[in-house]
Amino acid sequence: MIDVIVAGGGPTGVMLAIELNLHGVDALVLEKDTEPTKVVRALGMHTRTIEVMDQRGLLARFLAVGKQYPVGGFFAGIAKPTPDRLDTAHPYTLGIPQPTSDRLLTEHATEVGVEIRRGCELVGLSQDEDGVSVELADGTQLRSRYVVGCDGGRSTVRKLLAVGFPGEPTRVETLLGEMEATEDPATVAAIVAEVRKTQLRFGLGPLGDGVYRVVVPAEGVAGDRTVPPTLEEFKHQLRAVAGTDFGVHSPRWRSRFGDATRLAERFRTGRVLLAGDAAHVHPPVGGQGLNLGIQDAFNLGWKLAAEVRGWAPEGLLDSYHAERHPVAAGVLDITRAQMELMSLEPGAQAVRRLVSDLMEFEEVSRYLTEKISAIDVRYEFGEGHELLGRRLRDVQLRQGHLYGLMHGGRGLLLDQTGKLSVAGWADRVDHVVDSSDELDVPAALLRPDGHVAWVGDDQKGLLSRLPRWFGAPVS
Ligand SMILES: Cc1cc2nc3c(=O)[nH]c(=O)nc-3n(C[C@H](O)[C@H](O)[C@H](O)COP(=O)(O)OP(=O)(O)OC[C@H]3O[C@@H](n4cnc5c(N)ncnc54)[C@H](O)[C@@H]3O)c2cc1C
16 A cells, blocks of 8 residues: 555656655655656746745755746736845745756655656546555556645546536637747847737747747637647747747747636545646746645645644644635636736736836735745634744744754744743654744744744643644653
8 A cells, every 4th residue: 555646747746745755655656758848837936935945955956057036027027126025035036947847856856765657647546435546547556545636737636536627718828839040139039029018928038049938829729738739830820920930940849828727626535635737727927836836735745644644633634725725716816817917908908007007116016926926825823923824934043044944844843932842742843942033923833834833932822732733742
């Protein structure tokens, strides 16, 4: 019996397997493709994902290959300076093509012993009280205690569970690819600048050596979006939108994407869960999909591990849906809002100009940046201190920095009083007595995902919160 089968070896599935492994749980990742894709979808990581990597000691490998950009300017592509007073130690966006970030995650997973089986497509599943039976396309049968569908927007797992996926279908489609162009770079840049005044779903981004990332609206909506567009289709659409095909040739890869916006009705069905694009899809404007998936995995990993290891308190695994479903709904909404602002309709353009003016106010700009970067996320933990339910930013301590103490993925009591104790939970929660000029509370209890579960200075209050997240004490 395998502990957890993860269907899908994209960023969500691999991140989840890394988290499960960190918590001593065996995860088998099944990936249908035999080779990693060359298609570059996501172009980078937002602040909360960067923080997540820092919390697990993985950030250095991403920083080594990524390019840092100011965080301002991601909301509907409206360029604005980075707002002041962002509550993070990482106020930047990290530009990394998705195949590279996928590779880095996969390398780490493999290093720590996660098995990723390529060429394995999940085609069937059924569950009973003790576990889940999984069938692969080649007829292989596997059995695990849990299954998590991280198998992308067309999720087989979600369909097999018959989980509803309400929302809006694709109405516009965009062609995306990397290819060479014979037109001289200055002319390309000038034409692109001119076309983008009225068509924001268009661009030829230079990648060096005469190669461009080409984005252009499709003529209609393809019956089967898994079939890549032809080079001729690109040329035709470039001519239609820009009046020239720029002499594009020799494509490295070609793909198409839609603007469907949908949210799974439930993220858990018994022993089977959904995460990442399998649970929610939305257009790429704002660049949040990969980030959202990695953050789903970060929320789910320790909870599922606690369930498998037998110490999960009542309701812990269900809190995954309770916490992440509203976050995903919020991302879908802010994406819908951005899509409206990208419309060419005169009314929408007028609202875009108005929003752009409003973003001159630092508070507005900060509000939107916190949303896009996901540092605004606050889970519903009940009444209490303003930090309760939020992730705590990295803070400098006398002996190191907070995130540096969280690599093991355990809970953490950051205690500036020196009077508190986690006796009974010491196997699940680290107790760090230290102080920070950046932390204005006597003590904070952090969950393994860095969200604040309790703030205070009295042992009785602490004892009342520990079981909710960390289960029963051991003597
Ligand atoms: C053009 C474009 C630009 C984007 N830009 C950004 C961006 O800048 N920032 C951002 O955060 N996000 C961006 N996204 C979104 C991002 O690419 C996705 O949200 C992200 O890849 C989701 O990760 P995932 O692991 O959940 O799903 P996927 O990456 O889709 O991975 C799912 C995996 O499951 C496998 N699989 C499918 N079915 C099965 C099966 N039955 N059995 C086994 N394996 C299976 C697939 O082969 C795939 O490898 C963009 C998307 C597009 C289309």
